[in-house]
Amino acid sequence: xxxxxxxxxxxxxxxxxxxxxxxxxxxxxxxxxxxxxxxxxxxxxxxxxxxxxxxxxxxxxxxxxxxxxxxxxxxxxxxxxxxxxxxxxxxxxxxxxxxxxxxxxxxxxxxxxxxxxxxxxxxxxxxxxxxxxx
Amino acid sequence: xxxxxxxxxxxxxxxxxxxxxxxxxxxxxxxxxxxxxxxxxxxxxxxxxxxxxxxxxxxxxxxxxxxxxxxxxxxxxxxxxxxxxxxxxxxxxxxxxxxxxxxxxxxxxxxxxxxxxxxxxxxxxxxxxxxxxxxxxxxxxxxxxxxxxxxxxxxxxxxxxxxxxxxxxxxxxxxxxxxxxxxxxxxxxxxxxxxxxxxxxxxxxxxxxxxxxxxxxxxxxxxxxxxxxxxxxxxxxxxxxxxxxxxxxxxxxxxxxxxxxxxxxxxxxxxxxxxxxxxxxxxxxxxxxxxxxxxxxxxxxxxxxxxxxxxxxxxxxxxxxxxxxxxxxxxxxxxxxxxxxxxxxx
Amino acid sequence: xxxxxxxxxxxxxxxxxxxxxxxxxxxxxxxxxxxxxxxxxxxxxxxxxxxxxxxxxxxxxxxxxxxxxxxxxxxxxxxxxxxxxxxxxxxxxxxxxxxxxxxxxxxxxxxxxxxxxxxxxxxxxxxxxxxxxxxxxxxxxxxxxxxxxxxxxxxxxxxxxxxxxxxxxxxxxxxxxxxxxxxxxxxxxxxxxxxxxxxxxxxxxxxxxxxxxxxxxxxxxxxxxxxxxxxxxxxxxxxxxxxxxxxxxxxxxxxxxxxxxxxxxxxxxxxxxxxxxxxxxxxxxxxxxxxxxxxxxxxxxxxxxxxxxxxxxxxxxxxxxxxxxxxxxxxxxxxxxxxxxxxxxxxxxxxxxxxxxxxxxxxxxxxxxxxxxxxxxxxxxxxxxxxxxxxxxxxxxxxxxxxxxxxxxx
Numbered sequence: 062x063x064x065x066x067x068x069x070x071x072x073x074x075x076x077x078x079x080x081x082x083x084x085x086x087x088x089x090x091x092x093x094x095x096x097x098x099x100x101x102x103x104x105x106x107x108x109x110x111x112x113x114x115x116x117x118x119x120x121x122x123x124x125x126x127x128x129x130x131x132x133x134x135x136x137x138x139x140x141x142x143x144x145x146x147x148x149x150x151x152x153x154x155x156x157x158x159x160x161x162x163x164x165x166x167x168x169x170x171x172x173x174x175x176x177x178x179x180x181x182x183x184x185x186x187x188x189x190x191x192x193x194x195x
Numbered sequence: 196x197x198x199x200x201x202x203x204x205x206x207x208x209x210x211x212x213x214x215x216x217x218x219x220x221x222x223x224x225x226x227x228x229x230x231x232x233x234x235x236x237x238x239x240x241x242x243x244x245x246x247x248x249x250x251x252x253x254x255x256x257x258x259x260x261x262x263x264x265x266x267x268x269x270x271x272x273x274x275x276x277x278x279x280x281x282x283x284x285x286x287x288x289x290x291x292x293x294x295x296x297x298x299x300x301x302x303x304x305x306x307x308x309x310x311x312x313x314x315x316x317x318x319x320x321x322x323x324x325x326x327x328x329x330x331x332x333x334x335x336x337x338x339x340x341x342x343x344x345x346x347x348x349x350x351x352x353x354x355x356x357x358x359x360x361x362x363x364x365x366x367x368x369x370x371x372x373x374x375x376x377x378x379x380x381x382x383x384x385x386x387x388x389x390x391x392x393x394x395x396x397x398x399x400x401x402x403x404x405x406x407x408x409x410x411x412x413x414x415x416x417x418x419x420x421x422x423x424x425x426x427x428x429x430x431x432x433x434x435x436x437x438x439x440x441x442x443x444x445x446x447x448x449x450x451x452x453x454x455x456x457x458x459x460x461x462x463x464x465x466x467x468x469x470x471x472x473x474x475x476x477x478x479x480x481x482x483x484x485x486x487x488x489x490x491x492x493x494x495x496x497x498x499x500x501x502x503x504x505x506x507x508x509x510x511x512x513x514x515x516x517x518x519x520x521x522x523x524x525x526x527x528x529x530x531x532x533x534x535x536x537x538x539x540x541x
Numbered sequence: 542x543x544x545x546x547x548x549x550x551x552x553x554x555x556x557x558x559x560x561x562x563x564x565x566x567x568x569x570x571x572x573x574x575x576x577x578x579x580x581x582x583x584x585x586x587x588x589x590x591x592x593x594x595x596x597x598x599x600x601x602x603x604x605x606x607x608x609x610x611x612x613x614x615x616x617x618x619x620x621x622x623x624x625x626x627x628x629x630x631x632x633x634x635x636x637x638x639x640x641x642x643x644x645x646x647x648x649x650x651x652x653x654x655x656x657x658x659x660x661x662x663x664x665x666x667x668x669x670x671x672x673x674x675x676x677x678x679x680x681x682x683x684x685x686x687x688x689x690x691x692x693x694x695x696x697x698x699x700x701x702x703x704x705x706x707x708x709x710x711x712x713x714x715x716x717x718x719x720x721x722x723x724x725x726x727x728x729x730x731x732x733x734x735x736x737x738x739x740x741x742x743x744x745x746x747x748x749x750x751x752x753x754x755x756x757x758x759x760x761x762x763x764x765x766x767x768x769x770x771x772x773x774x775x776x777x778x779x780x781x782x783x784x785x786x787x788x789x790x791x792x793x794x795x796x797x798x799x800x801x802x803x804x805x806x807x808x809x810x811x812x813x814x815x816x817x818x819x820x821x822x823x824x825x826x827x828x829x830x831x832x833x834x835x836x837x838x839x840x841x842x843x844x845x846x847x848x849x850x851x852x853x854x855x856x857x858x859x860x861x862x863x864x865x866x867x868x869x870x871x872x873x874x875x876x877x878x879x880x881x882x883x884x885x886x887x888x889x890x891x892x893x894x895x896x897x898x899x900x901x902x903x904x905x906x907x908x909x910x911x912x913x914x915x916x917x918x919x920x921x922x923x924x925x926x927x928x929x930x931x932x933x934x935x936x937x938x939x940x941x942x943x944x945x946x947x948x949x950x951x
Contacts, residue, residue, distance in 0.1 A: 064738040067501040067670055070729075071234035080677050081238040088241050114684075116706070118691040137840055139599065139606040162606040162697040167705060168840035176691075235673040329554050333576070333902060413667050414739060422562045422665050422906040503739040504667025506903040507576060 084110045113178045118161045120179040123194045125151050128173040134165035146195070153195040157187040208294035209284060216283045219484070220445025221245040223452070223491050230496040245445065252438035260431045262327035271322030272432070272439035278314035279446035285311070286453040287375045289483035290463045290476055304369035305353050308454065312349075312409060315443050316342050319418075322440075323428025334427025337507050338411070338418035344514035345408040345415075351522035352398045352405070355529050356383055356458055359391065362533045375461040382461040387532050394528030399459045401522045403494040406455065408514065410448045413499040417507050452490040453483075460486050551579060554902070558587045562906035564661060565916035569909070573902065581897045585890065588916045589923035593880050600875040601627045601701050601847040602840065608867075609695040611882060612918040614654045617646050618860035619867070619882065619918075620699035625780060625856035626869040627701050631846050639703035639834040640782040641825045645716070646690065646698055647781070647858075648818040648825075652723065653682035654861035655763075655811040658913050659734060662808060665906035666743050671733060678726055685719040688712070701843055703835035713826055720819050727816055734808055735796075744805040748896040748908035751802055758895065761888045762863020764912045767793055767810045768802035774859035786824045791817055804904075804911045811913075814861075848875045860885050862913045870949060879949055884918030 085107045090096035099105040113119065130150035135143045142158035143165065154174075165174045184192055225242035232239020259265050284294045285308050295303060316338055323335030361368035363386045368374070376382040383395060408415035419427040426432075429440060464482050465475035505513065554573045558566040566587035572580035592611055596604045601623075608623045609616040621643055628635055660675030683693045689708055690696040698704050708716070734740060750760070755768035765772055773790035775783040791813045793806040800806060837843055853870040863885030870879040889912040897908055924933070933941070 063736070065501050066732050066736050067668075068497070070674075070733060071497070071500050071670055074236045075230070075233045077236065079233060079238045080236045083238065087238060114688045114691070116691050117687075118697075133840055136600070136844060137602050139603040160606065160610070160695065160697075161692065162609070162695070163691065164602070164606060164697070164705075235670050236677060237673060329552060329573075332552075333554070336575075413669075416667070417903065420667065420903065422667060423903055425561045500670045502668065503663070503737070503743055504903070505739070506743060506901060508901070509742055 082111060083108045110181070113180065117178055117180075118163045118176045120156055120177050120182055121154055121159060121163075121165075121194055122175050122177050123152070123154060124173045124175075125195070127171045128152065129171055131170060133168045133170065134174060137164045137168045139164065151195065153193060155187075156182060156192045156194060157184065205294060209280075212283050212288075212294055213280045215288070216280050216446040216449055217442055219487070220442065220447075220449045221249065223448055223487065224445050226488060227448075227491055227496045230492055231500050234496070234500045245441075249438050249441060252433075252441065253435055255434040257434035257436045258431075260327055263431065264325040264327070267321050267325035268431075269436065271318045271325065272436045272443065275315040275318035275322075275443035276439045276446065278311055278318065279443045279450060281314075282308055282311045282450040283446065283453065285371060286450060287371055287377055287457055287461075288453065289479035289481075290377065290465055291480065292377060293371055304367070305357060305371055305374065306369055308371070309346075309349065309353060312447075312450070313342060313346070315447050316411075318443075319428050319440065322432070322436075323418075326428070326431035328431050330424045330426070330430045331428045334418045334420075334424050334430070337420075338428055340507055341408055341411070341415060341418055341510060344511045345405050345518075348401050348514055348518040348522045349405045349409070351519060351526055352402050352458075355394070355398055355522070355526040359383065359386060359529050359533060371457055375457040377461075380466060383458065387529065388536050389532075390535060391529050391532030394525040394532060395459065397521055397525035397528065399455075401518050401525065402455050402459065403490075404498075404518055405514075406451050406490075406494040407498050408510070409451050410444060410495065412495055414502040414505045415510060417505060417510055420504060448491065448495065449487065452487040452494075455490045455494070456483060456486045460490070556905060557583075562665065562909060564910075565914070567914070567916050569905075571897075571902075571905070576901045576903070578897055578900050578902070578905070581894050583890070583893060585916060586920050586923055589920040590917065591923075593882060593921060596880045597876055597878075600844060601869075601871075601877065602844055604877070604880070605699055605701060606695075606697055608882075609697055612860075612884070612915050613694060614657060614915065615650060615860040615862060615865070615918070616695050617643075617650050617699060618858045618865045619884075620696075621647065621781070622856040622858040622865050622867040623869065623880075624699050624701050625858070626854040626867050627847060627850070627871070629854035629856070630852045630869065630871050631701075631850035633702040633836055633846065635703055636833045636836055637830045638707070638832045639836075641829045642704045642706075642708055642834055643699065644782040644786070645708060645822050645825050646686070646696060646704075648821045649682050649686050649689075650696075651818045651861045652815050653679050653686070654913075655815055656682070656730075658811055658861075658910075659730070659808065662804075662907060662910050663734075663740075665910045666740060668737075668740065674733070675730075678723075678730070681719055681722050685716060688715055700835055701847060702837060703833070705835065707834045708829075716822065716826065720822060723815060723819055727812075730815075731812060734812060735805075740808075741805065743904070743907065744803065744808060746801065746803055747904050748804045748900060748911055749802050750892055750896050752800070754895050755802065755892070758891045759888050760863070760892050760912075762859070762861070762885050762913075763791075763807060763810045763814065764863060764889045764892060766790055767800075767806040769794070769800035774857050774864050778857065780856075780858060782825060782828075783821075785828060786821055788817075788821060804907055807911045844875070847871070849873065853879075862886060862915060862918075863889060865918075882918075882921060884915060886912070886914045886916065886919040887921075890914065890919065 086096065096105060100107045128151055132145055134152060135145055139162060140158050140160045142155045144153045146153055163176050166176060224245040228244065229239050229242055259268055285303050287293050320335045320338050323331040356374060357368040360373060360383065365373055384392065387395060411418055419429060424430065429437065432440060463479040465479050551572050551574050554571040557563050557568040568584040570582045571578050592607065596607055599607060605620050605624055608619040611619045656675050656679040660672045663671035663675060686696060687693045689712060690698045690706060698706055750768045752769045755765050755770050769792060771790050771792060775788045776790050791810050793809045794800050796809050796813055850871045851873045856867045858865045865885055866883040868881040869877050872878040892912055893909065900908060
């Protein structure tokens with residue numbers, strides 16, 4: 062088919078494995094929360110997400126022991142996601158505000174801030190406990 | 196003339212055919228979506244997805260726009276669905292005789308089917324004009340143009356086949372029971388010679404190309420054109436009304452595929468393998484369903500994934516120019532065949 | 542259908558602000574005669590987010606990551622243009638290797654942007670198979686970008702005075718594999734898009750922008766090149782490492798027999814820029830000099846240098862959609878005094894009025910998409926007034942521009 066080159070292409074593709082990433086399940090379950098609950102109970106299995114590359118920028122981790130309270134991270138954060146706590150001279154990071162540029166990691170003179178591999182961060186509560194790192 | 200038993204049979208048959216048409220139509224849509232998805236290297240929705248969609252639509256409110264004409268707006272989907280089901284009543288399903296228009300003394304033939312095929316489209320046009328939206332109006336205008344475009348090639352195909360059958364001396368050549376070989380056991384392919392077979396193949400291709408226009412799928416979904424008219428003549432429809440249009444399209448797809456099966460792929464397994472009558476009906480019916488799926492794959496799924504949408508003026512050029520021309524070549528070949536076989540008397 | 546056009550009443554067809562034909566909000570109003578467009582008007586400004594306002598309350602080191610968010614597709618172009626302005630003002634010498642890293646990432650961005658556009662164009666034509674195919678093969682460039690920078694969309698790799706991550710030689714095989722993948726794929730893409738009759742039927746002689754109009758309307762990037770204008774910032778005023786490389790503007794007559802300036806030519810130009818980008822990345826990998834990638838690794842010093850800087854500068858970059866221009870004025874405060882972003886769509890959008898004229902409804906989506914519009918790049922102004930007047934005349938705009946320039950001159 063010279064006029065319609067796609068015909069040959071689609072007929073080739075029909076036998077191949079689809080490219081769709083079947084995360085978290087092949088078909089939409091009737092209830093997502095119900096599905097996740099049964100996954101949690103071990104009754105259903107979740108199709109794992111694709112792995113992350115090295116030096117991926119996921120949820121931030123903070124080592125408050127090595128932090129010196131120099132506030133440089135606050136000055137370079139484009140999203141103003143980092144708050145200074147004057148009484149302890151430490152910082153608090155709001156992950157829901159974070160834009161994952163990891164600039165604070167580069168700026169931190171003591172290496173107290175590091176990005177982890179965690180990326181399943183969807184939440185309904187901006188101020189949930191796991192969304193605030195301190 | 197009509198006894199009470201006959202009438203009762205027709206009523207029961209109609210209910211069964213309506214149920215079958217809707218279920219089969221939605222299954223065909225599901226299968227078509229699955230085929231299309233795999234051709235596009237996707238997994239696609241599960242085959243039951245059209246049922247879920249219809250259920251969801253039936254649960255939703257039907258919004259009637261402020262400047263719509265409510266009576267026409269609400270009646271159009273009913274007419275579309277009803278007329279789509281009526282088409283099925285005239286078509287043989289496997290070796291099951293049509294509910295209406297079966298043996299001699301039937302109520303209609305292929306010509307009636309051709310007219311009935313336009314009714315769902317006309318209902319959509321009426322509904323579109325009644326919506327009072329510029330998108331729907333443009334969609335309705337396009338649907339009318341599309342209808343005019345594909346009617347001619349379709350008519351050529353039907354006339355050519357019926358004419359050849361009548362030349363072969365068959366009674367009631369326009370009756371679908373005759374065309375499908377249910378009464379004679381001989382389909383069109385058995386009637387014609389080598390030249391006629393070539394003509395029939397050409398006509399089959401023409402019918403395969405009329406199908407996407409008839410059921411308005413890509414490349415002929417210009418009246419609905421999602422990216423230009425965001426649904427065109429269906430743009431204002433929602434809830435129950437939209438569900439009915441959806442069902443009407445599903446049933447119409449089955450009807451178009453059944454028509455193609457009846458004309459060009461009418462073989463039944465029971466013709467070749469001896470088996471008891473009830474088993475034959477079931478086996479033939481399953482075989483018929485397989486044929487419908489094959490027809491839908493080639494004339495709907497494959498075409499819709501491998502082409503861009505036509506502009507309305509291209510659509511008219513292609514259907515009036517190329518396909519009608521192709522149809523006439525087929526018709527001439529079939530006439531030639533009749534001459535060669537000596538079956539013509541002027 | 543055009544028969545009796547004089548007798549038929551025209552009607553108005555609104556498209557937008559939200560419509561399947563548009564990937565971003567903008568309002569088009571068409572005066573239609575049957576299926577034919579008589580008059581076109583459009584109203585941008587629906588995607589204004591106040592990015593410049595946010596920028597003027599941040600220091601350059603913060604802004605450089607804010608610029609990633611101006612556009613979801615060509616993030617690095619905006620960052621690069623902005624970084625170049627600040628580097629000029631603060632007289633920062635960018636290390637040679639950083640230039641090459643910037644070039645590589647910009648070319649990968651171009652590959653993914655053009656393939657993304659090709660998919661969108663196919664979808665606008667109702668050709669969903671090619672849309673799925675294009676977006677599937679685009680994954681490869683996103684994967685390689687994620688591998689190199691750590692992010693898939695907002696790369697966050699540009700820094701004032703260099704780049705934040707070096708591309709080490711052990712990463713080269715992955716880059717090379719990706720280039721090979723696209724090289725092998727290219728023949729198929731060209732065949733599927735350009736040899737397809739149904740695409741040709743829809744795109745040839747559709748949305749024609751003549752060379753003169755392209756010049757008069759100041760179009761940029763692939764839109765201008767498809768009309769036969771030999772212009773490309775990478776070739777005309779090289780930045781980053783482009784001066785050392787062999788870069789020539791891709792014109793449609795390199796593939797076709799002539800230049801028509803229609804939608805088909807725009808597809809040709811964008812698809813042919815993919816192999817061009819592959820070639821540029823190859824040259825970069827071969828010629829990459831050793832050394833640092835950031836002039837100063839201590840952020841406190843970068844911040845201090847930016848704070849001391851006084852002056853104004855313009856940074857030009859060839860984004861996938863065309864020239865992207867940033868103007869920055871620093872006055873010795875940590876935050877810039879003025880920051881002005883002019884995205885490529887801003888230059889290209891006036892071409893719509895010309896190319897939509899006299900076309901059919903069916904072609905509206907593909908013609909609008911053919912200049913690869915990015916409204917969130919473009920929308921820099923929103924007028925909020927209590928009396929509800931939001932239309933400014935030419936005189937109003939001239940007066941406002943003069944006033945703004947006076948303010949800047951002070």
